Amino acid sequence: MKKYQLGEFEEVVMLTVGVLYDEAYGVSIKKEIEGRLSRGVSVGALQTALKRLEEKGYLRSREGESTEERAGRPKKYFQITALGKRALEYSKTTREELWKAIPNMAWDIKSSGI
Amino acid sequence: MMKHTPPRVPLRFFRWFCHRDLRDSIEGDLMELYGERVNAIGKRKADWKFAKDVLLLFRPGIIRQMEGYQPANNIGMYKSYFKIGWRNLVKNKGYSAINIGGLAVGLTAAILIALWVHNELTFNKNFENYDKIAEVLQNQTFNGEVETWSSQARQIAPELRNNYGSDFKYVIMTSWNGTHKLTFNEQDVRKSGRYMEPEVTEMLTLNMLSGTRDGLKDPSSILLSESAAKAIFGDLAPLGQAIQMDDKLEVMVTGVYEDLPRNSNFHDLTFIAPWELYVTSENLEERTGWGNSWFQSLAQIEDNADMDQVSLKIKDTKLNAVVAAGDDDDRFKPEIFLHPMSRWHLYSDFKNGVSVGGGIQYVWLFGLVGVFVLLLACINFINLNTARSEKRAKEVGIRKTLGSIRIQLINQFFTESMMVVVLSFILSLVLAQLALPWFNEVSGKQIDLLWSNPYFWMIGLAFTILTGMIAGSFPAFYISSFHPARVLKGAFKAGRFSAVPRKILVVAQFTVSITLIIGTLIVFKQIQFTKNRPIGYDNIGVISAPIRADGIRDHFDAFRNDLQNSGAVKEVALTDSPLTATNVTNGGFTWEGKDPGMAEEFATLRVTHEFGEMIDWQILDGRDFSRDFASDSMAFIINESAAKYLGMENPVGKSLKWGNNGEYKIIGVVKDMITQSPYSPVKQMLFFLNYKRVNLAHVKINPDVSATEALSKIETVFKKYDPSNAFEYSFVDQDYGKKFDNERRIAKLTSAFAALAMLISCLGLFGLASFIAEQRTKEIGIRKVMGASVANLWSMLSKDFVLLVVISSLISIPIAYHYLSSWLENYEYRTSISWWIFAVTGFGAVLITLMTISYQSLKAALMNPVRSLRSE
Numbered sequence: 001m002k003k004y005q006l007g008e009f010e011e012v013v014m015l016t017v018g019v020l021y022d023e024a025y026g027v028s029i030k031k032e033i034e035g036r037l038s039r040g041v042s043v044g045a046l047q048t049a050l051k052r053l054e055e056k057g058y059l060r061s062r063e064g065e066s067t068e069e070r071a072g073r074p075k076k077y078f079q080i081t082a083l084g085k086r087a088l089e090y091s092k093t094t095r096e097e098l099w100k101a102i103p104n105m106a107w108d109i110k111s112s113g114i
Numbered sequence: 115m116m117k118h119t120p121p122r123v124p125l126r127f128f129r130w131f132c133h134r135d136l137r138d139s140i141e142g143d144l145m146e147l148y149g150e151r152v153n154a155i156g157k158r159k160a161d162w163k164f165a166k167d168v169l170l171l172f173r174p175g176i177i178r179q180m181e182g183y184q185p186a187n188n189i190g191m192y193k194s195y196f197k198i199g200w201r202n203l204v205k206n207k208g209y210s211a212i213n214i215g216g217l218a219v220g221l222t223a224a225i226l227i228a229l230w231v232h233n234e235l236t237f238n239k240n241f242e243n244y245d246k247i248a249e250v251l252q253n254q255t256f257n258g259e260v261e262t263w264s265s266q267a268r269q270i271a272p273e274l275r276n277n278y279g280s281d282f283k284y285v286i287m288t289s290w291n292g293t294h295k296l297t298f299n300e301q302d303v304r305k306s307g308r309y310m311e312p313e314v315t316e317m318l319t320l321n322m323l324s325g326t327r328d329g330l331k332d333p334s335s336i337l338l339s340e341s342a343a344k345a346i347f348g349d350l351a352p353l354g355q356a357i358q359m360d361d362k363l364e365v366m367v368t369g370v371y372e373d374l375p376r377n378s379n380f381h382d383l384t385f386i387a388p389w390e391l392y393v394t395s396e397n398l399e400e401r402t403g404w405g406n407s408w409f410q411s412l413a414q415i416e417d418n419a420d421m422d423q424v425s426l427k428i429k430d431t432k433l434n435a436v437v438a439a440g441d442d443d444d445r446f447k448p449e450i451f452l453h454p455m456s457r458w459h460l461y462s463d464f465k466n467g468v469s470v471g472g473g474i475q476y477v478w479l480f481g482l483v484g485v486f487v488l489l490l491a492c493i494n495f496i497n498l499n500t501a502r503s504e505k506r507a508k509e510v511g512i513r514k515t516l517g518s519i520r521i522q523l524i525n526q527f528f529t530e531s532m533m534v535v536v537l538s539f540i541l542s543l544v545l546a547q548l549a550l551p552w553f554n555e556v557s558g559k560q561i562d563l564l565w566s567n568p569y570f571w572m573i574g575l576a577f578t579i580l581t582g583m584i585a586g587s588f589p590a591f592y593i594s595s596f597h598p599a600r601v602l603k604g605a606f607k608a609g610r611f612s613a614v615p616r617k618i619l620v621v622a623q624f625t626v627s628i629t630l631i632i633g634t635l636i637v638f639k640q641i642q643f644t645k646n647r648p649i650g651y652d653n654i655g656v657i658s659a660p661i662r663a664d665g666i667r668d669h670f671d672a673f674r675n676d677l678q679n680s681g682a683v684k685e686v687a688l689t690d691s692p693l694t695a696t697n698v699t700n701g702g703f704t705w706e707g708k709d710p711g712m713a714e715e716f717a718t719l720r721v722t723h724e725f726g727e728m729i730d731w732q733i734l735d736g737r738d739f740s741r742d743f744a745s746d747s748m749a750f751i752i753n754e755s756a757a758k759y760l761g762m763e764n765p766v767g768k769s770l771k772w773g774n775n776g777e778y779k780i781i782g783v784v785k786d787m788i789t790q791s792p793y794s795p796v797k798q799m800l801f802f803l804n805y806k807r808v809n810l811a812h813v814k815i816n817p818d819v820s821a822t823e824a825l826s827k828i829e830t831v832f833k834k835y836d837p838s839n840a841f842e843y844s845f846v847d848q849d850y851g852k853k854f855d856n857e858r859r860i861a862k863l864t865s866a867f868a869a870l871a872m873l874i875s876c877l878g879l880f881g882l883a884s885f886i887a888e889q890r891t892k893e894i895g896i897r898k899v900m901g902a903s904v905a906n907l908w909s910m911l912s913k914d915f916v917l918l919v920v921i922s923s924l925i926s927i928p929i930a931y932h933y934l935s936s937w938l939e940n941y942e943y944r945t946s947i948s949w950w951i952f953a954v955t956g957f958g959a960v961l962i963t964l965m966t967i968s969y970q971s972l973k974a975a976l977m978n979p980v981r982s983l984r985s986e
Contacts, residue, residue: 025139025143026139026140026142026143027143027146027147030143030147042167042170043140043143043144043147043167043170043171044167044170044171044172044173044176045170047136047140047143047171047175047176048173048174048175048176051136051175051176052175066142067146071141071142071145073138073139073141073142073145074138074139074142075139075142075143076139076142
């Protein structure tokens, strides 16, 4: 069973790609994350993550059309691959198992000590 | 809607660093965001955010692969570079030869000079106590001028030992180096050596091959050098043998030491005899006092002592001793100081009592010359390479089209340059080895290429690489920057801009060459000038022979008669010093009208009656010595300078009182003669008669007799009065000529290097001219068709270069003038730097330039325009 290396930010990016389905490219992903998670996303961090994910095989890209706003540069659309889907599921499952394993008592947080 | 553009600099930066694959999509994203932001928050904030985004994009995942195309087969690439480089060299044999040859010549010069400088700087360094040994010198003031002497009185060493024992490890007295006769088993050998106090063996850390260093402690012992021992004893064991010195002293060999190296002050120390022996055999205790500075003193300071401090401490040693002894020599204000061994070879010039340099200026001079010559060669290399590079333009264009990145091209051309440099280096080693015998002869040294020394190879290699990098970098970077599209279109011409640096380099080359040539001419002029200085007497056909037996002194009249009767001799005289080195001086004179505070000093020469006639001096006033006047035994003949020195208008008839020796009457004034350095003014000199303390016999050969015949006849007479010694003689005019040896040596070396520099510059010019001519082939063809004559074309092609050379000449004039005037200041008797030297050199340079480029210009001008216009 392979180990799926997926960082927190990368996971968020992948999920957002999934959310946007066929419309996931640099700017749209950035806006979506910023809107949903209320956190700033730098173009650099995003691009690096996208590149890494593509290298790992979790995403695949395709060339889109070029528009005038983009000064004639084409868009790069991303989609989740089957491998990527498995990675996401693995991540989700392990999280849920961890959640289930926490005893109720851990949630009774009393102020104690100093 | 107006299209706003994001800030240029961040954009360009981004485009530079971003990975090629990602560039487009990311740039698109950036543009989209920018567009939105401009509408939302205004241009300035949008610009700022854009720049921030770009900066934050500068991270490892996005930055393009710098090393990129690391080919897996590096070796293969380099092999191809070598192959192509080699093919290029062979294809253009002429250029390659000029390139390699020019650089090799420059490297050879640099190697030779580097070895020479190394030799000079490591002089005396073979002695272990190098840092602690010093010579004891004295400064004395004569008439307001301070003179520095190496000569010391016999008492100086004991005085230093007694008063400053804690500062010195050893202080010794030594005689000057002299040749003595050593006899063993009836066989004579003449060797040079000194009488020294026994501690010298420890001071110089002599390597004893047999016997011990203590061997010199015995007053009737002698130490021999390895070569001296071999010469005297052959294969016999020298230790314990008895030999005779100068036919009068019996000494026993108590040790043999290893020969001292050629580059040390003591290399001619082939034997050491005990100082004690000298003192007793010459009765020095009675004859010499503080006023007789006849010897030399060497010292070694204690291990933890400081040379300068000790030197200051001992300053008044002689002064105090002299005052305590009641002598009046203190009016010369003697000061004693130490001259460290590290400064003996290169810093022995003293002016006014202070060390002002010496040999070191020649080290600087030749070091600079070496650097410049090498620089010239490198400049040539760069120039030629860059010029020729335009031929490789198409190759570069194709390589780039096929995917070469710039670094690969730089590597390729670097490799080619390195190939040439390595070849040049090998050639230069060969050339250096061949030139070494000549170089050794001219410089008077024994230098060898240090084949076995690892430092030599390391430095040589480092040097080669450095030269390769310097000379190869400019062409490499220049060629690799060609734009493939422009190049392959075919209309490529190396931009105008490259012509200017090239011109500057040519000017630089020629300035250096012309300066060197001017320098050489002036050195020659100085030598000629001094040689032409009237000597004041006739030294042609005069021989000098040292007197080694009393027989000649005791029977002088008979000796003289026999010589004259042989018919080969015109006149004979004896003196105490050589005619070319009358270095004996005396003080203690008083005369009427003398300033009582004056610290006077005269050069003196003891002569026999016929001296004046023998050398044919010119009596200006009064008369020569004459046997008719018995009173002449207390008479002086003085020279013109002495008359001025004494301040007497009519010196004839006046008298000088010489300390305890009595009163001498001046009977004549003679015209000044050069008996010391031809570069200094003539010193005030006194001549007087003495038949006892004379050491040299001078014989004027009858001009009607051939020299060889005369010499054999003279030898016979000498043998009659001195049967036990071999007849040794030298010609006075040759001895005089030797005084110019140093300057002649410099002249030879500078002329060699000037010629070399000129050669290299011309080589460069030749290459450049041919290249330019090639480039302008079409232009020339058209001009010819339009009616230009050969002369027109030739002058058009040559004009540019001639202008450059003229500029070089003008630049070199002030430079040469400045340096040569300061060199000439060294000589009191010097020539002037006349303007015609500059004119001649400039003219000569232009002429040489014309000759060099004419070949190319004429060839181009004469070419059939049909051929040149018919394109490739």
